[in-house]
Amino acid sequence: MPIIATQGLTMRFPRVTALDDLSVAVEPGVVGLVGANGAGKSTLIKILLGLLPPSTGTASVLGMDIAREGVKIRESVGFMPEYECLPPDVSATEFVVHMARMCGLPPTAARERAADTLRHVGLYEERYRPIGGYSTGMRQRVKLAQALVHDPKLVFLDEPTNGLDPAGRDEMLDLIRRIGAEFGISVLVTSHLLGELERVCDHVVIIDGGRLLRSQAVEAYTTESGVLTVEVDEGRDALHRVLHEHGAAVRAEGRFLVVDIAGESTYDLVRDGVAELGLRLIRMEQRRHHIEEVFQETPAAPGPPGANVPNLPQGAPR
Numbered sequence: 001m002p003i004i005a006t007q008g009l010t011m012r013f014p015r016v017t018a019l020d021d022l023s024v025a026v027e028p029g030v031v032g033l034v035g036a037n038g039a040g041k042s043t044l045i046k047i048l049l050g051l052l053p054p055s056t057g058t059a060s061v062l063g064m065d066i067a068r069e070g071v072k073i074r075e076s077v078g079f080m081p082e083y084e085c086l087p088p089d090v091s092a093t094e095f096v097v098h099m100a101r102m103c104g105l106p107p108t109a110a111r112e113r114a115a116d117t118l119r120h121v122g123l124y125e126e127r128y129r130p131i132g133g134y135s136t137g138m139r140q141r142v143k144l145a146q147a148l149v150h151d152p153k154l155v156f157l158d159e160p161t162n163g164l165d166p167a168g169r170d171e172m173l174d175l176i177r178r179i180g181a182e183f184g185i186s187v188l189v190t191s192h193l194l195g196e197l198e199r200v201c202d203h204v205v206i207i208d209g210g211r212l213l214r215s216q217a218v219e220a221y222t223t224e225s226g227v228l229t230v231e232v233d234e235g236r237d238a239l240h241r242v243l244h245e246h247g248a249a250v251r252a253e254g255r256f257l258v259v260d261i262a263g264e265s266t267y268d269l270v271r272d273g274v275a276e277l278g279l280r281l282i283r284m285e286q287r288r289h290h291i292e293e294v295f296q297e298t299p300a301a302p303g304p305p306g307a308n309v310p311n312l313p314q315g316a317p318r
């Protein structure tokens, strides 16, 4: 059963259509929702939580209908909002216990769950200090903990890496991966950075201007390309020459050689060239596409000039 399914979901605000006839279904796992700022990600989350009725269309979350079963959906789904929502004067422990109580847990269970969850997200002694003194990374962890404290089957994480430095971003991405892999909780995580989702997601949905561009398993985005990356210890230029002389389409890229694959013979050619020159082969592998490259190849949907050109920052950490 899909964890999320939408049919013709449309959300019109007075000045903008935030979601435009969106039909998509995703299976359990870690699912990325990618789009530039204003693409409609937060609007979709609000609709899926049953907090905002769509203009037209239908949707279900964990098999529950958003129009009729919003309360049940919110009982089963955790939500980490993008915006700042933490009270500065209470500690992380007090806040997360309070959220657990709001979800209906009895006092002792709420305290135990809060302690476990805060430990899982990497907050230890600091959890007794007022949140007002926390770094951005620590505040993001508290927001994540409150989303997980009632043991949901699914969590919506809206831009969880926003505002984090590269190290904090890596830690948050690792946490997200663990939520899916170790705790068996499905995740819908939004980001405007494609590269970072490639690392943690099983499936990625790309939207632009409220419309669906693609919905695919990550492996489908990162299919093998037609080039071979070759790395040798020393003698890169000599190998370049030899391969070129044997008719291979070869070019240097940093310390690598990149060779177009013309068939099985290309592998033999590289192996023979390395042997002939007496070099040490460190790596010979078929290169995989990165999601960002695939996305750049996606043709823009029809519309006014520039309206559908995704404006996604490149070079995200991988």
Ligand SMILES: Nc1ncnc2c1ncn2[C@@H]1O[C@H](COP(=O)(O)OP(=O)(O)OP(=O)(O)O)[C@@H](O)[C@H]1O
Binding pocket: 013, 014, 016, 017, 018, 035, 036, 037, 038, 039, 040, 041, 042, 043, 044, 159
């Ligand atoms: N309550 C609202 N009233 C009017 N317009 C809105 C409202 N909420 C969102 N929008 C508009 O809908 C579009 C989609 O917004 P949304 O917040 O869903 O995008 P997003 O992909 O989450 O981007 P961001 O990461 O910047 O929040 C934007 O043009 C936004 O200005």
